[in-house]
Amino acid sequence: MTHTLTRPIPNVLTIAGTDPTGGAGIQADLKSFAAHRSYGMSVVTALVAQNTQGVREIHLPPMSFLSSQLRAVSDDVAIDAVKIGMLGTAEVVETVATWWDGLDDHPPLVLDPVMVATSGDRLLVAEAEEALIGFVHRADLITPNVPELALLAGADQACTAQELVAQAEAVADAHSVQVLAKGGHLDTGEEVTDLLISPAAAGSRAQTLSFSSPRVHTRNTHGTGCSVSAALAALRARGFSWEAAVTTVKEWMTQALQGSEDLDVGAGHGPIQHFAQLWV
Numbered sequence: 001m002t003h004t005l006t007r008p009i010p011n012v013l014t015i016a017g018t019d020p021t022g023g024a025g026i027q028a029d030l031k032s033f034a035a036h037r038s039y040g041m042s043v044v045t046a047l048v049a050q051n052t053q054g055v056r057e058i059h060l061p062p063m064s065f066l067s068s069q070l071r072a073v074s075d076d077v078a079i080d081a082v083k084i085g086m087l088g089t090a091e092v093v094e095t096v097a098t099w100w101d102g103l104d105d106h107p108p109l110v111l112d113p114v115m116v117a118t119s120g121d122r123l124l125v126a127e128a129e130e131a132l133i134g135f136v137h138r139a140d141l142i143t144p145n146v147p148e149l150a151l152l153a154g155a156d157q158a159c160t161a162q163e164l165v166a167q168a169e170a171v172a173d174a175h176s177v178q179v180l181a182k183g184g185h186l187d188t189g190e191e192v193t194d195l196l197i198s199p200a201a202a203g204s205r206a207q208t209l210s211f212s213s214p215r216v217h218t219r220n221t222h223g224t225g226c227s228v229s230a231a232l233a234a235l236r237a238r239g240f241s242w243e244a245a246v247t248t249v250k251e252w253m254t255q256a257l258q259g260s261e262d263l264d265v266g267a268g269h270g271p272i273q274h275f276a277q278l279w280v
């Protein structure tokens with residue numbers, strides 16, 4: 001069944017892991033939802049002892065409790081969009097898939113295929129990669145960064161925008177999903193370019209839209225990917241097209257990265273300032 005929004009303020013759910021320093025995961029997603037005029041809800045897939053410098057420990061809830069959290073939300077609240085972040089293990093992927101497949105109404109789903117944190121620590125065990133790939137067809141939009149896209153495409157990491165497009169087209173077609181290939185990790189000089197690729201329709205090639213913004217010179221990139229995917233889910237719930245949502249989110253992210261210099265959080269990769277545009 002297709003989803004229709006009937007509320008002035010949409011209900012948006014994140015299913016993700018935590019960051020006690022507030023920069024990534026669930027905590028970042030809730031700030032991002034709020035910054036994009038939506039009501040944020042959260043289901044925790046994993047408790048992560050991490051900070052701006054790295055990941056120390058990961059604790060998974062029992063899968064029955066994860067299901068219970070998911071059902072507690074969907075039994076009571078009409079959900080207008082879902083963002084999925086860190087899934088961690090194949091068991092978690094399967095538990096979320098079972099819940100999702102059992103829903104009567106499927107709201108727009110943004111999947112951020114989280115695999116490795118900015119610090120370089122793994123957030124998805126290697127044995128769960130196949131399970132995550134098997135989940136992708138459920139999403140409307142996926143938001144891989146360069147290494148995540150390479151893994152989904154079964155290829156080496158892209159070094160150029162052309163290679164990124166080729167990989168994103170292959171993944172979009174294989175899973176019938178829109179792909180926002182994020183270019184933050186590509187060496188593209190003073191601009192950062194993200195590419196939105198739609199799967200090929202019958203008889204026509206995949207469509208590619210390019211979104212460039214000025215590169216912000218900062219170390220504070222912890223949680224950028226989480227925040228972008230959450231923002232896209234919120235805007236989609238509000239009725240934006242993917243193209244309009246990506247345009248809006250790129251502009252917001254530039255300000256959030258610039259505004260991060262006003263924060264003083266940790267000694268590693270600090271968080272972004274989600275509310276840079278609201279605090280005048």
Ligand SMILES: Nc1ncnc2c1ncn2[C@@H]1O[C@H](COP(=O)(O)OP(=O)(O)O)[C@@H](O)[C@H]1O
Nearest residue numbers: 145182183184185192194214215216224225228
């Ligand atoms: N230094 C930067 N300046 C401006 N935008 C950036 C910068 N780094 C990342 N972004 C943007 O932030 C988002 C996250 O990008 P990326 O770093 O590629 O993903 P991830 O955080 O998942 O590794 C993308 O929309 C990207 O364009």
Ligand SMILES: Cc1ncc(COP(=O)(O)O)c(N)n1
Nearest residue numbers: 017024025117118223224225
């Ligand atoms: C719980 C959780 N989820 C995702 C990330 C990735 O964050 P980044 O956007 O920095 O890659 C993270 N560090 N922690």
